[in-house]
Amino acid sequence: SSVRLSPNSLATLFRFLKEIFPVSSSSNRRNAFRISSLESFSAWSSKRCAVIGGSGFLGRHLVEKLLGKGYTVSVFDIRQSYELPGVTFHQGDLCDKQALLTALQGVSLVFHCASPAPASDDKALFQRVNIQGTHTVLQACTEAGVQKVVLTSSASVVFEGTDIKDGREDLPYAKKPIDYYTETKIEQEKLVLKACDKEKGLLTVAIRPHGIFGPRDPQLVPILVDTARRGNMKFIIGDGSNLVDFTFVDNVVHGLILSAESLRPESPICGKAYHITNDEPVRFWDFMSDILVGLGYAAPRYNLPYTLVYGLALLLWLLSLLLCPLVAFKPTFTPMRVALAGKHHFYSCSRAKQDMGYKPVVGLKDGIRRTVESYPHLRHGA
């Protein structure tokens, strides 16, 4: 008969051995790799993690999955949106290093899933949180002896409003990003990947999902339904043939955890970016129609030329900027949304398949069904 030890029990065993047979190790935790192989093993197998942005849509799904997989989870977020047994909440701003250091004590793995919502379009806020804040997160991780950082980036970092078909990770970053959100996500990803340093004992990876949807999503379905309820979802922008990636939230969570568990000094994923999608590009307007019809609304039917709608959206956006001191209005059809709705933007995830054995765990049809069922309050007539 054989005895099986889980990584957690091995880590506990190692801590016990270290107590009774102290090994001479550098006091500098950043040099963890150079210490004994046993200690390195303990570090890599530790299941104590923190989710920055864990109160958000993706963050909460991630937290729930991590708990199910036996991780001990701390959430760090500017707000607390729920309570869960086994989760320690730390409310604070990620730009505050002291607050982060408290939350990161004893943590070996950090998932960074926080960002202001793209719709806010607030340049100063995006710069403060996504760029300066990420810099602070990396500093705090180094000081707290965190070994792995997994960033939720975005496939949009290469999108400039023109067609992308089967885009790979080696596409250059967008030179003219379509909005401040994308502009700062690019800088954020660069910062995190540059921080990967095997010598210092900090390993990083960036996961780039695209068009995340699923239960509790605060943007895609709610914005779509709101637009339909106001009678503005009758039109298809362009000829309706553009293919896009929409990624069910469970697949993104799967990609995030897979990357964290594959992140080791010898792994090819260190310091790299990975597209994580459903690997089932779909016509943008078919996807929107499936959601709308599933919730009891009519599917859009009439086609409008792309350039006309884009031009109008640009005009409205400029007007909203000019008039903002006098009247506050937020157009639904922003140039960014029109580009996302009328162009091809789908990405290859073959790098993630090859380097970490990624495979979506929920298919698109199933994801749409689960999403529709989770929004009874948004159904037509509800």
Ligand SMILES: NC(=O)C1=CN([C@@H]2O[C@H](COP(=O)(O)OP(=O)(O)OC[C@H]3O[C@@H](n4cnc5c(N)ncnc54)[C@H](O)[C@@H]3O)[C@@H](O)[C@H]2O)C=CC1
């Ligand atoms: N939703 C989508 O389609 C996609 C999202 N992403 C990325 O995934 C990540 C998660 O996005 P979602 O869950 O959709 O957004 P979300 O808005 O639901 O969650 C973001 C969380 O970050 C928190 N946060 C914001 N500023 C903070 C600060 N200064 N300090 C601490 N916490 C702060 C918010 O309170 C919120 O709970 C983001 O990094 C986003 O850029 C990437 C690709 C697509």
Ligand SMILES: CC(C)CCC[C@@H](C)[C@H]1CC[C@H]2C3=C(CC[C@]12C)[C@@]1(C)CCC(=O)C[C@@H]1CC3
């Ligand atoms: C009014 C309709 C024409 C469009 C309604 C749906 C949109 C709200 C969504 C369609 C594609 C989505 C998307 C994002 C947000 C919501 C949509 C615009 C992101 C910008 C979210 C953040 C990212 O990193 C990229 C996403 C691309 C797709």
